[in-house]
Amino acid sequence: MPTTTWNRHHILSLADFTADEYNAVLQTAASFREVLSRRTKKVPTLQGHVVANLFFEPSTRTRSSFEIAAKRLSADTLNFAAATSSMTKGETILDTAKTYLAMGTDIMVIRHKEAGVPQAIAQEMDRLGVRVSVLNAGDGQHEHPSQGLLDLFTICTLINPENPRLELLQGKKIAIVGDILHSRVARSxxxxxxxxxxxxHLAAPPTLLPKFFADYLTPQVNTDKFFTHWQLAPALENADFVMTLRLQKERMTAHLLPSLREYHQLFGITHNQLQWCKPNVKVLHPGPVNRGVEISSELMDDPEFSLIQSQVTSGVAVRMALLYLIGSGKV
Amino acid sequence: MPTTTWNRHHILSLADFTADEYNAVLQTAASFREVLSRRTKKVPTLQGHVVANLFFEPSTRTRSSFEIAAKRLSADTLNFAAATSSMTKGETILDTAKTYLAMGTDIMVIRHKEAGVPQAIAQEMDRLGVRVSVLNAGDGQHEHPSQGLLDLFTICTLINPENPRLELLQGKKIAIVGDILHSRVARSxxxxxxxxxxxxHLAAPPTLLPKFFADYLTPQVNTDKFFTHWQLAPALENADFVMTLRLQKERMTAHLLPSLREYHQLFGITHNQLQWCKPNVKVLHPGPVNRGVEISSELMDDPEFSLIQSQVTSGVAVRMALLYLIGSGKV
Amino acid sequence: MPTTTWNRHHILSLADFTADEYNAVLQTAASFREVLSRRTKKVPTLQGHVVANLFFEPSTRTRSSFEIAAKRLSADTLNFAAATSSMTKGETILDTAKTYLAMGTDIMVIRHKEAGVPQAIAQEMDRLGVRVSVLNAGDGQHEHPSQGLLDLFTICTLINPENPRLELLQGKKIAIVGDILHSRVARSxxxxxxxxxxxxHLAAPPTLLPKFFADYLTPQVNTDKFFTHWQLAPALENADFVMTLRLQKERMTAHLLPSLREYHQLFGITHNQLQWCKPNVKVLHPGPVNRGVEISSELMDDPEFSLIQSQVTSGVAVRMALLYLIGSGKV
Structure with missing residues (x-):
């Protein structure tokens, strides 16, 4: 492992991540990616630690990724799924978290459909003066930091597999396309x-990237390298990377979109649209994909352009890195 | 580990527990509590053993507590949840248990909404002459022995952290308040x-502690130190410990209670009610808590009086002790 | 472990299994059965491997059997249950499998209600040139190879516990009774x-063994030792083993059977029916059993005749063997 200095106790949002922190994650994940290619894929780093996956919103993909990452660090894992839990018995979320704390949990990986729940739990843990770390695995439409970091790692290791660093992206043009308004992945x-x-460059129809929202984002990011578009073409022109987002089909029923077919015609990514981009452009998607909506089936399965499988693999290495950085040196 | 003699094969009820058995559990749990504070929280005691959690009634809290206890003893765990099981295919409960037996299960932790199911499974295992142990994790309104033991451990370690022993409670006054009639926790x-x-001292409204039930309990306990009350005050007066019980909200619909609000006014525990007790009184609750019903939110969160978090932590140590006592020396 | 040569990468069907392959499974399972009787029931064979149980159709019994087998080989296990998965989010089955591949899964154990799903996933893995193995844990009405192998192992080890070999069954008469038409177990x-x-000898009422189906099976098996009957007696006469099958109660509503009672009278196996068989006949059932339908309760529980518990135990040894044979030498 690289000898990085790491002081962050919870991972709740990327809004205040420093360049050093990004690089610590990238470098640590690179070490773990190397571990994953070894004959024995396990390291004893977190032996005796308990990682509790508290998923108040159902998820297979992210939960499995965290579970496999924890097991490869030799941690014990506990899975909590809201559906079968005593949450139905009227206990508050904080009470549930405190119960897992009292059972000896070291790291809580939390997903909830409401923004701010992981933050609230982290604050309560700090107030109690305990050493438990909270890792936001997706909170409402707010953030999904491990997804943001694994996307970053996927891109950086593509540019420089040996030494992924934040500065590799300087001067690159990256388009984020789709349901920006509702996407915690886009935020991170x-x-x-x-x-x-x-x-x-963000690109979306006006209903999924309303003016009020663009006006709210732009000053926050505080840079002249941030652009919003209501058409696809200007975002894709000469782009190095295109990040597509999952379209929640519920949006249709909320009258935000006329039809999936029309959405695909205007904002779906196919081989055709990629002609506007740099020749060696790559496409990402956080999954699960609605084939033929956000992205064409052919493009998704084309290893020349699609980084989708690579993102999933990066996910395990990045989550091992996060669990390692916040978990080691604690017990 | 203390060198105790332990002969009990199944843990089904506390009704016939001897003082030696209580003390063996308390002493073993104290050793494990010490393990849990070490850098490496695992011991290899039950390596290669299989602990199957057969929860025919959903539970997160108790199941997670047993799971973490088993993992810290290095056992392999299997989780069975009735909802997704072949139980829906018409197999009997005994057949399910025998299937887990035949797969090589060493200890079965069983919860069922009907009283007597763990006993029936234990009898069948004995009839078959196999060495599998059964641990009752709550059967209907009958018993919840591991909860009774963890409550005992919580109180005894508060009085003497170094050497928790049954006799520490001699002369103490303990109130059990709430839905006595339906509570397996109260029974244990x-x-x-x-x-x-x-x-x-038991305290509950007449519908939750009917005369027939008090008349049935009193001769069983066979002591002059057992009292039942239909008011809170005489139970709380000079009490050293107050055990509150979860109120199943279903009781309301069964017309056993007028309203949650009235119940809270008459039998809910708040800082106010504690003035009747000894000054250093402590309050317990098996969880999950209906905040503002059995106990006020403020009191539940007040570390000066509330032992609720401590109970959860004790739960892991006590369940490690139980799995250890019935599981070791077997393989 | 015996030094067998094993070249099969996926286990999807027994249709093209060779005698050498059957014997490799039988011999390896025999070694593991010996491991399971040791003090420490774990071997480090698959340490660092990930076995993902992808059960698109609910199952407790088979999933637990594979899970315990994987854990005894020291593999890490991931459980996927369709009910709580992103499948509900519209992802295809192949996408789900590729996600688990990208996370680093080494062996996928797959159950699906449609025939051919494990084959399709295996083909996709081969097309991608990856080393992941697929193990069919039951696909529709097609096959359930690990059940076929564990039944074979159960019978062979009964005849020769020290050295179970395929040829031990030469000259034996084996009846398969029940819902042949819908049974993947019968097929394997x-x-x-x-x-x-x-x-x-197959025996079933005409609705559960239609002429077209018998006419389709007979040329496939290509032997003069294969017989189909619409009565029980000729199948059972002098039989050494009787394999009963689970009757899906849904068949009633499809008007394939008049009543469970009539089915039991005509095709249910009881002590009475066994008088037609060899004196030391044994009865098998893949479970879960509808007591009093396919088989009488008394017979199921009679250790003189019933191999049902033995089948479950064989299941763990055989699944350890399968995971070992396709999994070792891979990482």
Whole structure:
């Protein structure tokens, strides 16, 4: 492992991540990616630690990724799924978290459909003066920091597999396309990409990137390399990377979109649209993909352009890095 | 580990626990509590053993507590949840248990909404002449022995952290307040507290502690230190410990209570009610808590009086002790 | 472990299993059965491997059996249950499998209600050139190879516990009774029993063994030792083993059977029916059993005749063997 200095106790948002922190995650994840290619894929780093996956919102993909990351660090894992839990018995979320704390949990990985729940739990843990770390695995439409970091790692290791660093993205043009308004993934990606010095272009129909929201984002990111578009073309022109987002089908019923077909025609990414981009452009998607909506089936499966599988693999290495950075030296 | 003699094969009820058995659990749990504070929280005691959590009734808290206890003893764990099981395919409960037996399960931790199910499974295992142990994790309104033992351990370690022993409770006054009639926790607590020589006072409205039930309990406990009340005050007066119980909200619909608000006014525990007790009184609750019903939110969160978090932590140590006592020396 | 040569990468069907392959499984399972009787039941064979149980159709029994087998080989296990998964988010099955591949899964154990799903996933893995193995844990009405192999192992170890070999079944008469038409277990059993040189007799009412289906099976098995009957007696006469099958109660509503009671009278196996068989006949059932339908309760619980518990125990040893054979030498 690289001898990085790491002081962050909880990972709740990328909004205030420093370049040093981004680089610590990238370098540590690179070490773990190397571990994952070894004959024995386990390291004893977190032996005796308990990682509790508290998923108040159902998820297979992210939960499995954290579970496999924890097990490869030799931690014990506990899975909590809201559906079968005593939450139905009227206990508050904080009470549930405090119960897992009292059972000896070292790291809580928390997903909730409401923004701010991981933050509230982290604050309560700090107020109690305990050493438990909280890792936000997706809170409402707010943030999904481990996804933002694994996307960053995927891109940086593509540019330099040996030495992924934040500054590799300087001067790159990156488009984020789709349901920006409702996407916690987009939120986390914007923070990390802006921090890298990349040029970030958002593209979405006005209902999924309303003016009030663009006006609210722009001053926050505080850079002249941030652009919003209501058409696809200007975002994709000469882009190095295109990040597509999952379209929640519920949006249709909320009358935010006329039809999936029309959405795909205007904002779906296919081989055709990529002609506007740099020749060696790559496409990302956080998954699960609605094939033929956000992205065409053919493009998704084309290893020349699609980084989707690579993102999943990066996810395990990055989550091992996060658990390692906040978990080691604690017990 | 203390060198105790332990002969009990199943843990189904506290009704016939001996003082030696209570003390063996308390002493072993104290050793494990020490393990839990070490850098490496695991011991290899049950390596290669399989602990199957057969929860025919959903539970997160108790199941997670047993799971973490088993993992810290290095056992492999299997989780069975009735909702997703072949139980829906018409198999009997005994057949399910025998299937887990045949797969090589060493200890079965069983919860069921009907009283007597763990006993029936234990009898079948004995009839078959196999060495599998059964641990009752709550059966209907009958018993919840591990909860009774963890409550006992919580109180005894508060009085003497170094050497928790049953006789520490002699002369103490302990109130059990709430839905006595339907509570398996109350049943297990009554047995352990009576065995300790404490003075036990039950308090509940007549619908939740009917005369027939008090008349049925009193001769069973066979002591002059057992009292039942339909008001809170006489139970709380000079009490050293107040055990509150969860109120199942279903009771309301069964017309056993007029309203949660009225229940809270008459039998809810708040800082105010504690003025009747000894100055250093402590309050327990098995969780999950209906805040503002059985106990006020403020009191639940007040570390000066509330032992609720301590109970959860004790739960892991006590369940490690139980798995250790019935599991070691077996393989 | 025996030094067998094993070249099969996926285990999808028994249709093309060779005698050498059957014997490799039998011999390896025999070694593991010996491991399971040791003090320490774990071997480090698959340490660092990830076995993902992808159960798109709910199952407790088979999933637990694979989970315990994987854990005894020291593998890490991931459980995926369709009910709580992102499948509900519209992802395809192949996408789900590729996600688990990208996370680093080494062996996928797959159950699906549609025939052919494990094959499709295996083909996709091969097309991608990855080393992941797929193990069919039951696909629709097609096959359930690990059940076929554990039944074979159960019978062979009964005949020769020290040295179970396929040829032990030569000259034996084996009846398979029940819902042949819908049974993936029957399909896998037919392949292994025919390969052993046993005489195989199917018995079922015409609705559950239609003429078209018998006419379709008979040329496939390509032997003069294969017989189909619409009565029980000729199948049972002088039989050495009787394999009963689970009757899906849904068949009633599809008007394939008049009543469970009538089915039991005509095709249910009881002590009475066994008088037609060899004196030391044994009865098998893949579980879960509808007591009093396929088999009488008394017979199921009679250790003189019933191999049902033995089948479950064999299941763990055989699944350890399968995971070992396809998994070792890979990482």
């Amino acid at each position: 990606n914007i923070w990390s990409l802006i921090a890298s010095g990349a040029e970030v | 607590n009554i047995w352990s507290l009576i065995a300790s020589g404490a003075e036990v | 059993n037919i392949w292994s029993l025919i390969a052993s040189g046993a005489e195989v």
